[in-house]
Amino acid sequence: MRILEKKSLKIRYLHRKAGLTLHVLLTLLPLAAGAVYALLYSVGLAGSLAAGFTLRYWESLVSRGTLWQTFAYSAYIMGVSIVLSYASALAMVISARGRLMERKGSRIFYLPLAMPALVLAFFAFRFLSGGGWLASLAFGSGLIASPQEFPELVNDPYGLGIIFVHFLLAFAFFSIYLDRVYANERIEEQVQSAQLLGAGYRQSLRRVVWPMILRKTWPAISLYGLFVFGSYEVPLLLGRSTPEMLSVRIVRMLSRFNLDDRPEAFAIVFAYMMLTVLLVFLLRKSKGGLR
Amino acid sequence: MKPVTGKILWALLASLFVLPAAYLLLLSFSASWHFPLLFPDALTGKWWSLGFTSRFALLGSMGLSLGIAAGVSLLSTFAAFFSSRWMALSRYRSALLLSAYFPFVLSPVVLAAATYIFFVRLGWNGTVAGVAFAHFLIAYPYAVILFSGYWNERLLTMDALAATLGAGSFQRYRRVLFPLSRGVLALALFQTFLISWFEYGLSSYIGLGRVPVLTVEVYRYISEANPHVAAVASLLLVFPPLLMLWVNKRFLIRLI
Numbered sequence: 001m002r003i004l005e006k007k008s009l010k011i012r013y014l015h016r017k018a019g020l021t022l023h024v025l026l027t028l029l030p031l032a033a034g035a036v037y038a039l040l041y042s043v044g045l046a047g048s049l050a051a052g053f054t055l056r057y058w059e060s061l062v063s064r065g066t067l068w069q070t071f072a073y074s075a076y077i078m079g080v081s082i083v084l085s086y087a088s089a090l091a092m093v094i095s096a097r098g099r100l101m102e103r104k105g106s107r108i109f110y111l112p113l114a115m116p117a118l119v120l121a122f123f124a125f126r127f128l129s130g131g132g133w134l135a136s137l138a139f140g141s142g143l144i145a146s147p148q149e150f151p152e153l154v155n156d157p158y159g160l161g162i163i164f165v166h167f168l169l170a171f172a173f174f175s176i177y178l179d180r181v182y183a184n185e186r187i188e189e190q191v192q193s194a195q196l197l198g199a200g201y202r203q204s205l206r207r208v209v210w211p212m213i214l215r216k217t218w219p220a221i222s223l224y225g226l227f228v229f230g231s232y233e234v235p236l237l238l239g240r241s242t243p244e245m246l247s248v249r250i251v252r253m254l255s256r257f258n259l260d261d262r263p264e265a266f267a268i269v270f271a272y273m274m275l276t277v278l279l280v281f282l283l284r285k286s287k288g289g290l291r
Numbered sequence: 292m293k294p295v296t297g298k299i300l301w302a303l304l305a306s307l308f309v310l311p312a313a314y315l316l317l318l319s320f321s322a323s324w325h326f327p328l329l330f331p332d333a334l335t336g337k338w339w340s341l342g343f344t345s346r347f348a349l350l351g352s353m354g355l356s357l358g359i360a361a362g363v364s365l366l367s368t369f370a371a372f373f374s375s376r377w378m379a380l381s382r383y384r385s386a387l388l389l390s391a392y393f394p395f396v397l398s399p400v401v402l403a404a405a406t407y408i409f410f411v412r413l414g415w416n417g418t419v420a421g422v423a424f425a426h427f428l429i430a431y432p433y434a435v436i437l438f439s440g441y442w443n444e445r446l447l448t449m450d451a452l453a454a455t456l457g458a459g460s461f462q463r464y465r466r467v468l469f470p471l472s473r474g475v476l477a478l479a480l481f482q483t484f485l486i487s488w489f490e491y492g493l494s495s496y497i498g499l500g501r502v503p504v505l506t507v508e509v510y511r512y513i514s515e516a517n518p519h520v521a522a523v524a525s526l527l528l529v530f531p532p533l534l535m536l537w538v539n540k541r542f543l544i545r546l547i
Contacts, residue, residue, distance in 0.1 A: 022370060026427075026428065026431050111312065115311060276393065280389065
């Protein structure tokens with residue numbers, strides 16, 4: 001009996017070990033190996049250009065401002081897309097008093113989520129470009145006389161097309177999510193209590209709804225922001241070569257014939273990976289952050 | 292909000308959400324549609340029939356994408372179910388869960404760029420197995436995060452009770468854990484399927500364009516300035532998620 005018990009414990013121990021080892025192998029190992037390789041490549045210790053330790057690729061990136069420009073542009077697209085979509089979704093949810101998804105036809109909010117970003121970017125390109133549907137509408141109504149007169153909405157320096165697609169996706173997502181949070185946290189009841197105690201409508205929004213919703217949803221906002229920051233397909237189709245979003249820039253630098261670009265591309269990869277790790281850590285440490 | 296304003300806003304939103312699918316559907320059936328036409332001059336089914344010929348082979352691409360997504364979804368769901376159970380019992384639970392967030396939030400194409408050399412060394416670049424494994428690397432952490440809140444005291448106690456009553460590990464999974472977890476398993480299966488199904492950057496980078504999954508084909512037709520076949524391929528790409536939406540809308544909400 002004792003032998004059987006011992007054997008069962010041993011099997012249990014092996015299962016546990018296997019489960020946890022599998023997890024580490026699949027999550028941390030590829031990431032750590034990739035980060036180390038990117039770092040070594042960027043300082044001249046790995047890859048086809050390895051000729052001994054050097055910081056010249058990093059210095060070149062920093063002095064030309066490429067690193068900051070890429071990060072700043074990605075952060076700008078992320079910030080504008082998230083703020084616009086979150087604010088619009090919140091306004092919708094508040095005006096529907098958390099019963100947005102109970103309305104007839106609310107299933108349409110799920111439609112953009114059924115579309116890959118690549119497909120939405122393709123649609124946006126056909127719809128917003130100079131020879132696209134919106135330009136045809138402007139031409140038909142006499143607003144423009146030729147496609148050249150139509151404002152640049154795709155492949156433009158402000159990333160309007162990219163923001164449009166991210167807005168569409170994030171607005172749908174936040175509307176569904178915030179509506180659920182509004183109902184689950186019984187925010188409407190809290191608003192009514194605040195108003196019974198003498199708070200005005202605006203005051204109850206500012207003091208009750210906004211703090212409660214933000215506290216509950218900011219991990220999702222941050223994660224969604226990180227997705228937008230690293231997005232690839234949308235800026236690939238709708239962006240331009242300068243300024244350029246991070247993922248597109250990395251891939252473009254890695255696919256160029258000029259091999260000198262590769263160490264710099266890996267320097268951006270490493271910086272981005274470290275930034276992501278730092279942000280996830282901060283998100284985890286913060287109050288009410290990731291579980 | 293006044294009822295009329297609300298109705299107008301609702302109608303605007305409905306058109307904004309429906310527009311992409313409706314536009315692509317019309318584009319896929321249009322003989323030609325260019326500036327300044329607001330609607331196609333004639334309708335035709337030739338892009339659909341052309342899409343399925345040997346030249347375009349969209350059906351083959353769809354089959355390949357379905358195969359990869361189904362395999363990735365099955366493997367990542369069950370691997371994550373297995374490892375998340377042990378994570379729930381581990382004293383390092385918090386650190387282990389944190390490790391799942393890193394590959395999950397990182398841009399998939401950057402992950403592909405950073406790890407590409409290892410795929411080359413293993414001979415997996417440009418192969419179906421390589422693309423499937425790369426998808427698995429992002430689908431698995433997602434499933435772990437999804438299951439992380441699932442292993443509550445009640446479930447773990449049921450599992451322990453079954454063990455005390457003499458059930459072996461296999462029996463506990465088969466008779467206790469899987470039947471109790473049907474809902475969350477279905478959710479993880481569908482959502483990891485979508486992660487793989489929607490993935491473009493990773494597939495094109497690791498697959499080198501030699502693994503013609505549907506997303507890679509959509510991009511190819513767009514860059515070849517073949518918008519009608521790109522629209523057909525896009526609609527094929529949208530079809531399974533729409534089917535999921537019809538079955539259960541919860542399947543489409545990822546991230547939370």
